[in-house]
Amino acid sequence: MTIKWGLMATTARERLARLLRGSESAGAFSAELIAPSHLFELEVSGVGPVSLPIRAPAARKLISVARPAMFGRGEETLTDTGVRDTWELTPDQVSLGGSGWAALLEGALEHFRDALGLAGAVRLVAEPHSMLVYGKGQFFLPHQDSEKHDAMVGTLVVSLPSTHTGGELVVEHAGESRTYRASKSELAMVAFYSDCRHEVTPVRSGYRVTLTFNLLAVTEASTEEPGSVAELAQCLTEHFGTPATSRYGGRDLGLPNRLVFLLDHEYTQRGLGWSRLKGVDAERAALVRAAAEEAGCEAVLALAEVRETWDADSDDGTYYDEVTDDYEEVTEDYELRSLIDDEITLGWWTNQDDGGESISLYVPDHEVCAPTASADLKPYQSEYEGYMGNYGNTVDRWYRRAAIVVWPRERAFAARAEAGSGWALHELRDRIERDDVAGARGAAESLAPFWKTTGPQPELLGVALAVAGGLDAAETAAMLLEPFGIEALARDHAEALAEVAGRYGEEWTADVIGGWFGARHNLGPDRDGWIETLPGLCEALRAAGAPEVARLLTGRTWYWADLQLRSCIVSGRADKRRPQLQRLGSPLARLFEAAEEAQRDEIRAALRERGDKVLVCVMSALRSANERRSAGLEVLAQDCAALLDTIIARPARAEDDWSIDWTGCGCELCGTLGDFLHSRSQRGFEWPLAAEKRRHVHSRIDSADLPVRHQTRRQGRPYTLVLTKTKALFTRPEEERQQAVADLAWLRSSWGVGEDNASFTPHR
Ligand SMILES: O=C(O)CCC(=O)C(=O)O
Ligand SMILES: [Fe+2]
Numbered sequence: 001m002t003i004k005w006g007l008m009a010t011t012a013r014e015r016l017a018r019l020l021r022g023s024e025s026a027g028a029f030s031a032e033l034i035a036p037s038h039l040f041e042l043e044v045s046g047v048g049p050v051s052l053p054i055r056a057p058a059a060r061k062l063i064s065v066a067r068p069a070m071f072g073r074g075e076e077t078l079t080d081t082g083v084r085d086t087w088e089l090t091p092d093q094v095s096l097g098g099s100g101w102a103a104l105l106e107g108a109l110e111h112f113r114d115a116l117g118l119a120g121a122v123r124l125v126a127e128p129h130s131m132l133v134y135g136k137g138q139f140f141l142p143h144q145d146s147e148k149h150d151a152m153v154g155t156l157v158v159s160l161p162s163t164h165t166g167g168e169l170v171v172e173h174a175g176e177s178r179t180y181r182a183s184k185s186e187l188a189m190v191a192f193y194s195d196c197r198h199e200v201t202p203v204r205s206g207y208r209v210t211l212t213f214n215l216l217a218v219t220e221a222s223t224e225e226p227g228s229v230a231e232l233a234q235c236l237t238e239h240f241g242t243p244a245t246s247r248y249g250g251r252d253l254g255l256p257n258r259l260v261f262l263l264d265h266e267y268t269q270r271g272l273g274w275s276r277l278k279g280v281d282a283e284r285a286a287l288v289r290a291a292a293e294e295a296g297c298e299a300v301l302a303l304a305e306v307r308e309t310w311d312a313d314s315d316d317g318t319y320y321d322e323v324t325d326d327y328e329e330v331t332e333d334y335e336l337r338s339l340i341d342d343e344i345t346l347g348w349w350t351n352q353d354d355g356g357e358s359i360s361l362y363v364p365d366h367e368v369c370a371p372t373a374s375a376d377l378k379p380y381q382s383e384y385e386g387y388m389g390n391y392g393n394t395v396d397r398w399y400r401r402a403a404i405v406v407w408p409r410e411r412a413f414a415a416r417a418e419a420g421s422g423w424a425l426h427e428l429r430d431r432i433e434r435d436d437v438a439g440a441r442g443a444a445e446s447l448a449p450f451w452k453t454t455g456p457q458p459e460l461l462g463v464a465l466a467v468a469g470g471l472d473a474a475e476t477a478a479m480l481l482e483p484f485g486i487e488a489l490a491r492d493h494a495e496a497l498a499e500v501a502g503r504y505g506e507e508w509t510a511d512v513i514g515g516w517f518g519a520r521h522n523l524g525p526d527r528d529g530w531i532e533t534l535p536g537l538c539e540a541l542r543a544a545g546a547p548e549v550a551r552l553l554t555g556r557t558w559y560w561a562d563l564q565l566r567s568c569i570v571s572g573r574a575d576k577r578r579p580q581l582q583r584l585g586s587p588l589a590r591l592f593e594a595a596e597e598a599q600r601d602e603i604r605a606a607l608r609e610r611g612d613k614v615l616v617c618v619m620s621a622l623r624s625a626n627e628r629r630s631a632g633l634e635v636l637a638q639d640c641a642a643l644l645d646t647i648i649a650r651p652a653r654a655e656d657d658w659s660i661d662w663t664g665c666g667c668e669l670c671g672t673l674g675d676f677l678h679s680r681s682q683r684g685f686e687w688p689l690a691a692e693k694r695r696h697v698h699s700r701i702d703s704a705d706l707p708v709r710h711q712t713r714r715q716g717r718p719y720t721l722v723l724t725k726t727k728a729l730f731t732r733p734e735e736e737r738q739q740a741v742a743d744l745a746w747l748r749s750s751w752g753v754g755e756d757n758a759s760f761t762p763h764r
Pocket of ligand 1: 132169198200210212
């Protein structure tokens with residue numbers, strides 16, 4: 001398998017995965033790594049800097065300072081072009097450098113140590129051996145490199161980028177062989193053990209240039225035996241102490257909050273427990289727990305959902321299905337080529353006391369340790385996508401995996417809280433109750449970076465309010481309460497809310513409540529439902545001595561309802577308006593009931609001003625309130641009755657009066673349209689008009705629901721818009737009048753209002 005630079009196992013968590021994999025992962029006899037060449041600079045004495053990729057003139061210059069390579073056989077060293085034919089430069093002629101080369105080499109050596117299956121305690125050192133240039137026809141027959149040092153374990157060949165054919169490096173061991181080619185633009189690194197026979201096949205065209213190194217294995221004295229708890233613990237400490245970088249760029253992601261070890265077997269929520277882990281999971285878990293303990297970390301068990309998207313190769317084919325009498329695509333057989341995307345989320349975890357709890361935590365790549373890759377397990381679902389443009393063929397696979405989640409003890413609070421655990425708030429409350437307010441404050445502050453995005457469950461508002469009050473820290477309290485939506489607020493919270501409002505003041509409370517409303521401005525069923533509870537909630541708040549909070553709630557609710565009303569009236573199509581207005585009736589009634597006198601006056605004035613336009617809504621409010629005809633809605637009933645009276649009293653339209661009362665947006669088109677509409681006698685209007693202008697006129701007529709037919713006659717240039725006033729101009733007011741008569745009758749019988757508004761008497 002070719003490994004790209006940057007995807008090597010060099011981080012602590014990747015070493016952990018390898019350690020846990022244990023003996024199952026016997027290393028390979030040779031391994032490759034492709035690395036970017038721009039970090040690398042080369043200078044050769046007598047030639048000067050050599051730029052990459054290497055082209056023919058540069059290769060010829062290199063040859064001019066090289067000598068024919070020797071071949072060491074046993075004790076004697078000789079030149080025999082029958083065995084080896086290549087040009088050689090010695091390390092003292094060559095200097096290697098460039099920004100990042102040292103780090104690149106170090107990383108590569110760690111990768112090769114792991115890939116070759118050397119112990120984690122081993123450090124590989126690369127000792128420069130030679131620089132080789134192979135021209136056309138040159139080669140190196142199969143041989144084994146002599147071990148010049150006791151510490152030498154293998155050879156590293158770095159092929160510099162150049163265009164050539166032939167010149168492949170073939171490495172073999174125990175009957176198996178691997179062939180490696182150089183790259184045109186990148187560094188191709190190959191490492192192999194000293195006991196491997198290898199050869200370089202003849203170059204057919206171009207030049208092949210390599211740097212060879214002896215690989216020496218140095219054992220670091222301080223490190224523990226591989227696989228031991230101490231080594232694992234050391235890796236954990238390193239993981240939690242090293243800022244993570246993103247997979248694709250070197251972006252610094254800060255210190256990791258946790259490490260998630262994916263297990264191999266499947267478990268249910270009930271079956272998940274330390275003592276019930278199966279096979280290899282049990283062994284790994286024992287090691288991880290012991291290492292976690294030693295590294296000062298906590299560990300819990302969790303259930304993860306994994307989705308992977310792979311670039312896949314398939315032998316797409318069709319086969320004849322006898323049952324359906326049809327040819328079907330067969331795509332069951334595909335080879336996974338490279339991982340395009342993956343996503344891991346934890347949905348459940350165990351806790352010491354009561355079994356477990358649902359959580360929701362997205363785990364970024366740099367916090368995952370997978371001793372067994374998901375791709376090596378059986379997915380519970382997979383979807384083959386066929387050809388997807390840029391991505392070629394892709395396959396999505398889903399897995400359910402168990403996991404051990406580890407975090408440093410001192411970061412436990414944030415680690416748990418970030419998973420959306422209710423535990424965090426309860427823990428804060430417990431600390432406050434134990435009089436550890438300073439501790440609770442510090443812990444609460446540590447939630448700030450993610451609390452808003454994690455979004456605590458609405459049921460936790462009660463605890464959150466208690467904690468917010470207990471912290472006695474305005475800013476932190478506001479941060480804790482911020483992510484809740486207004487819908488979470490219930491009558492039960494009245495006392496706690498009154499208490500925090502009293503403690504932190506009205507401005508603070510206005511901000512918090514504003515935030516709760518701001519979270520969702522759309523008219524959802526949730527909010528309608530919440531407004532139904534508003535009268536009870538406000539009553540409870542007043543009883544708890546916080547009328548100002550009730551006022552904030554009704555104020556915000558009116559702001560919201562007013563927005564809804566306005567958008568109903570001005571925008572959208574006329575035929576949708578009626579049901580929308582009707583739907584707003586009940587919320588309006590509840591709001592009116594909940595509001596104080598002064599605010600009712602304000603609402604009433606606004607409704608009155610809109611007159612006919614909101615009549616449907618106010619009538620709907622009164623109908624919804626009929627059952628419990630409480631709290632001041634009578635004034636709205638009176639207003640409605642008065643309005644209905646005027647509608648009924650409107651004189652019928654004269655038979656020859658075709659004028660329509662209307663105002664447009666003020667543009668020239670609306671001016672012309674207005675002239676036509678206002679005319680008493682003009683019924684029709686033929687208006688040659690370009691498409692865009694026609695569209696404006698169409699939309700004006702539709703949104704005002706004017707009794708005007710508007711059709712385009714598709715003849716001539718531009719087409720002609722044909723406007724015709726319809727009979728609805730006469731029938732509609734009549735229908736409205738009849739509706740008004742019916743409404744008024746209902747108001748009289750149900751609300752006892754109507755004929756004499758001044759002497760209003762409630763009706764039983
Ligand atoms: O040039 C190469 O790829 C390998 C050279 C080699 O095998 C050697 O120097 O021993
Ligand atoms: Fe060799």
